[in-house]
Amino acid sequence: xxxxxxxxxxxxxxxxxxxxxxxxxxxxxxxxxxxxxxxxxxxxxxxxxxxxxxxxxxxxxxxxxxxxxxxxxxxxxxxxxxxxxxxxxxxxxxxxxxxxxxxxxxxxxxxxxxxxxxxxxxxxxxxxxxxxxxxxxxxxxxxxxxxxxxxxxxxxxxxxxxxxxxxxxxxxxxxxxxxxxxxxxxxxxxxxxxxxxxxxxxxxxxxxxxxxxxxxxxxxxxxxxxxxxxxxxxxxxxxxxxxxxxxxxxxxxxxxxxxxxxxxxxxxxxxxxxxxxxxxxxxxxxxxxxxxxxxxxxxxxxxxxxxxxxxxxxxxxxxxxxxxxxxxxxxxxxxxxxxxxxxxxxxxxxxxxxxxxxxxxxxxxxxxxxxxxxxxxxxxxxxxxxxxxxxxxxxxxxxxxxxxxxxxxxxxxxxxxxxxxxx
Numbered sequence: 001x002x003x004x005x006x007x008x009x010x011x012x013x014x015x016x017x018x019x020x021x022x023x024x025x026x027x028x029x030x031x032x033x034x035x036x037x038x039x040x041x042x043x044x045x046x047x048x049x050x051x052x053x054x055x056x057x058x059x060x061x062x063x064x065x066x067x068x069x070x071x072x073x074x075x076x077x078x079x080x081x082x083x084x085x086x087x088x089x090x091x092x093x094x095x096x097x098x099x100x101x102x103x104x105x106x107x108x109x110x111x112x113x114x115x116x117x118x119x120x121x122x123x124x125x126x127x128x129x130x131x132x133x134x135x136x137x138x139x140x141x142x143x144x145x146x147x148x149x150x151x152x153x154x155x156x157x158x159x160x161x162x163x164x165x166x167x168x169x170x171x172x173x174x175x176x177x178x179x180x181x182x183x184x185x186x187x188x189x190x191x192x193x194x195x196x197x198x199x200x201x202x203x204x205x206x207x208x209x210x211x212x213x214x215x216x217x218x219x220x221x222x223x224x225x226x227x228x229x230x231x232x233x234x235x236x237x238x239x240x241x242x243x244x245x246x247x248x249x250x251x252x253x254x255x256x257x258x259x260x261x262x263x264x265x266x267x268x269x270x271x272x273x274x275x276x277x278x279x280x281x282x283x284x285x286x287x288x289x290x291x292x293x294x295x296x297x298x299x300x301x302x303x304x305x306x307x308x309x310x311x312x313x314x315x316x317x318x319x320x321x322x323x324x325x326x327x328x329x330x331x332x333x334x335x336x337x338x339x340x341x342x343x344x345x346x347x348x349x350x351x352x353x354x355x356x357x358x359x360x361x362x363x364x365x366x367x368x369x370x371x372x373x374x375x376x377x378x379x380x381x382x383x384x385x386x387x388x389x390x391x392x393x394x395x396x397x398x399x400x401x402x403x404x405x406x407x408x409x410x411x412x413x414x415x416x417x418x419x420x421x422x423x
Contacts, residue, residue, distance in 0.1 A: 025068040025069050025070055025071050025075065026067050026068050026069065026070050026076075026077060027067070027068065028068055029067070029068025029069070030065065030066060030067045030068050030423075031065075031066055031421070031422075031423060032063070032064060032065040032066070032421075032422040032423055033063075033064055033419050033420060033421045033422055034061065034062070034063050034064075034419070034420045034422060035060075035061070035062040035063075035064070035417065035418070035419050035420075036059075036060070036061060036417070036418045036419075036420070037059070037060040037061075037062065037148060037415060037416070037417050038058075038059050038060075038415060038416040038417075039057070039058055039059075039060065039099055039147070039148045039413070039414070039415040040056075040057045040412075040413070040414040040415070041054070041055065041056055041057075041097040041098070041099055041147075041411075041412075041413055042054075042055045042411065042412040042413075043055070043097065043317070043409050043410075043411045043412075044409060044410045044411070045407070045408070045409045046407070046408040046409060046410070047402075047407060047408055048402065049407065051093065051094075051096070052093070053094055054094060054095070054096045054097045055090075055094040055097070056087070056089065056090040056094060056095065056097045056099045056100055056109065057087075057088040057089040057090070057099075058085055058086060058087055058088055058090075058099045058100055058148050059085070059086045059088055059148075060083070060084070060085050060086075060148040060149050061082075061083065061084040061085075062081070062082075062083050062149065062150070063081070063082040063083070064079075064080075064081050065079060065080040065081070066079050067079060069121075069123045073124065074122060074123070074124055075122065075123040075124075076120075076121070076122055076123075077120075077121045077122075077123070078118065078119070078120055078121065079118070079119040079121060079130075079133075080116065080117070080118050080119075081116070081117040081119075081133060081152075082114070082115075082116050082117075083114060083115050083116075083117075083149045083150075084112065084113075084114040085099070085100060085112060085113050085114070085148050085149055086111070086112050087100055087109055087110065087111050087112065090102075090109040091109070092106060092107040092108050092109070093107070095107050095108070095109045097147075098146075098147040098148075098179055098180050099147055099148045099180060100113070100148070100180055101113050101180045101181050101182070113180075113181075113182050114182065115177070115182040117132065117133030117152055117177075118132050118133060119131070119132040119133050119134065120132055125162055126160060126161040126162045127158065127159070127160035127161070127162055128158070128159050128160075129156065129157070129158050130156065130157045130158075130159075131155075131156045131157075132154070133152050133153075133154065133177075134152065134153040134154065134155050134156070134157045134171070134173065135150065135152055135153070136153065136157060136169075136171065136173075136207075138169060138207065138209070138223060138309075139221065139223055139235045139237065139254070139256075139309045140207050140209070140223045140224075140225035140233055140235055141153075141171075141173070141205065141207060141225065141303055141306060142306050142307040142308070142309045143306060143307075144179055144305060144306055144307050146179075146307070147179040147180065148179070148180075149179055149180075150179060151176070151177060151178055151179040151305055151306065152176075152177045153173045153175065153176055153177070153205075154173065154174060154175040154176075154177070154184050155171060155172050155173035155174055155175070155205075156171060156172050157169075157170075157171040158170045158171065165212055165213040165214075166210055166211070166212045166213075167210050167211045167212075168209075168210040169207070169208070169209055169210055169223070170207065170208045170209075171206070171207050172204070172205070172206050173187070173204075173205040173206075174203045174204060174205075175187070175203070176303065176304075176305055176306075178305045179305065185201075186201035186202060186203050187201060187202050187203070187205055187227060187303055187304070188200060188201050188202070188230075188266070188303075188304045189227070189230055189231065189266045189301045189302070189303070189304055190301065190302050190303070190304045190305075190306075190308070191266070191304070192405040193322060193358055193360070193361060193400070193404050193405050194358075194360050194361075195298065195299040195301075195322070195323070196266040196267050196269070196298070196299070196301055197265065197266045197267045198266075198304065200229075200230060200265035200266040200267075202227050202228045202229055202230050202265075203228070204226075204227075204228035205225065205226070205227050205228070205303065206225065206226050206228075207223060207224065207225040207226075208223070208224055208225075209221070209222050209223025209224060209225075209235070210222065210223075217240055217241055217242040218238060218239075218240045219238060219239045219240075220237075220238050221235065221236070221237040221238060221239075222234075222235065222236055222237075223235040226261050227261065227301075227303065228261065228262060229261060229262035229263045229264070229265050230260075230261055230262075230264070230265055230266045230269075230301070231258055231259065231260060231261050231264075231266065231269045231301045232258065232259055232260070232261040233256060233257070233258045233301070234256070234257045234258075235254070235255070235256055235257075236254075236255040236257075237252075237253055237254045237255065238251075238252075238253050239251070239252050239253075244280070245282075246282050246283075247280055247281050247282030247283070248280070248281050248282075249278065249279070249280050250277075250278070250279045250280075250281070251276070251277075251278055252276070252277040252278075252279070252311065253275070253276050254273075254274070254275045254276075254309075254310065254311060255272070255273070255274045255275075256271070256272070256273040256300055256310075257271075257272050258270075258271045258272075258273075258300055258301055259271075266301065267298075268297060268298055269298055269301055270296040270297040270298050271294060271295070271296040271297075271298050271299060271300045271301070271323075272294070272295045272296050273292065273293070273294050273295075273300045273310065273321070274292070274293055274295075275290065275291065275292035275293070275310060275311040276290065276291055276311075277289075277290035277311040278290070279331075283338055284334065284335040284336070284337060284338030284339070285332070285333070285334055285335075286332070286333045287330075287331070287332050288329075288330070288331040288332075288333075289328070289329070289330050289331075290311045290312075290328065290329045290330075290331070291326075291327070291328045291329075292310060292311055292312065292320065292325075292326070292327045292328075293325070293326045293327075294321065294322070294323065294324060294325045294326075295324070296323075297323070298323055299321050299322055299323045299325075300321045302321075308321060311329070312327065312329060312351055314349070314372070315349070315351055315370050315372060315394070316370070316372060316392060316394035316396075316411050316413065317370055317394050317396035317409060317411055318368060318370055318396055318398075320351060320353045320368065322353070322356040322357070322358060322366075322368075323356065323357045323358065324355050324356060324357040324364070325353045325354070325355060325356045326353065326354055326355045327351060327352060327353035327354075328351070328352060329349060329350060329351040329352075330349070330350055331347065331348070331349040331350075332347070332348045332349075333345070333346070333347050334346045334347070342380050343377050343378040343379065343380045344375075344376070344377045345375070345376050345377075346373075346374065346375050346376075347372070347373070347374040347375075348372070348373055349370075349371070349372040350369070350370070350371050350372075351369065351370045351372075352367070352368075352369040353367065353368045353369070354366075354367045356368065358400060358404070360401075360403075360404075361400040361401040361403065361404040362399065362400050362401040362404075366398065366399055366400055367398065367399055368396070368397065368398035368399075368400070369396070369397050369398070370394055370395065370396045370397075371394065371395045372392065372393070372394045373392070373393045373394075374390065374391070374392045374393075375390070375391050376388065376389065376390040376391075377389045377390075386418060386419065387416065387417075387418045388416070388417045388418070389415075389416055390413075390414070390415050390416075390417075391412075391413070391414050392411075392412070392413040392414075393410075393411065393412050393413075394410070394411040395410055395411075396408065396409050396410075396411065
């Protein structure tokens with residue numbers, strides 16, 4: 001496991017800056033910040049399970065340096081990201097939260113882990129090409145930011161806004177770095193509940209697509225992706241937001257169409273996932289209702305370690321992507337600034353899925369549900385301005401047979417984040 005103390009990472013970043021001191025724009029437009037993240041994760045499994053709980057507490061440091069670009073028609077730059085995670089509390093019988101890596105045999109969690117990611121970049125007009133450590137936040141590959149340290153990829157990534165109203169994305173990835181790991185590894189398919197062969201791997205993921213602003217209210221989206229020899233995926237979507245009465249109505253439609261690619265090493269893939277989320281916001285409140293259905297013979301595949309970015313995104317314990325599943329949800333958000341408490345926000349959500357088919361875990365007609373409560377507060381002034389606190393609690397239940405992923409559990413997450421701008 002590679003280890004790099006924060007002072008070593010800072011020295012490396014200072015050296016990069018000094019080397020480019022003569023390149024106007026490289027240094028002048030650079031910036032750096034340090035994210036401090038304290039994270040407590042507690043998932044308590046109910047009933048008879050191999051592990052009674054996954055419970056850990058850790059401290060993370062994320063040091064980011066972003067250079068500007070050299071002058072001229074073609075600009076060059078370099079980004080660096082150093083990350084360090086420290087164990088505050090864990091044990092072999094409570095490991096596996098995603099906060100800390102652990103030994104696969106003894107399950108002993110690591111005391112610390114760290115990594116350094118470098119990204120070379122080139123800019124021409126309004127197009128930027130990156131190579132090295134990559135983070136993508138797209139419907140077909142969404143790098144997970146939901147644990148102590150963020151998940152990244154290795155590859156190349158092109159983003160272009162040279163056409164008015166159109167943002168294009170294209171990329172080639174060959175490795176993934178999971179959020180609780182410092183090692184790059186081949187990519188695979190998320191396979192909870194035995195949906196796919198999770199041991200099958202690939203070293204090529206390609207994607208192409210973009211967002212087009214049809215009008216101020218309507219944005220159209222399309223993406224195509226292929227995980228070599230495992231699956232291919234097409235995404236169609238739109239987001240429409242417009243004034244309605246005293247507030248605004250947001251319509252978010254998402255359609256994923258997935259099938260097998262090449263030798264289909266992960267097994268059969270046949271899925272169509274269609275969903276619509278309607279959210280009405282007024283004053284300091286918003287109320288959303290959504291419906292999602294999966295058709296086809298299998299579940300919807302996605303890159304293991306990433307977020308699937310379906311409308312149930314943000315749920316803590318499940319993604320509601322089992323074969324044949326139909327799910328609906330209601331979500332309420334409240335900004336307490338209107339009540340004289342700026343910085344305080346709350347969220348309530350209920351999601352229920354039914355019509356699930358899992359041959360290994362009870363057959364057909366199975367159900368699952370989740371309740372989520374979240375409260376967050378960001379200090380608005382004083383010495384601790386910018387410190388953000390968040391507490392999230394979830395209650396997840398299903399009627400799957402024993403051995404299924406997350407049969408029943410209660411989950412609590414507490415985290416404190418602070419971003420310190422270095423320059």
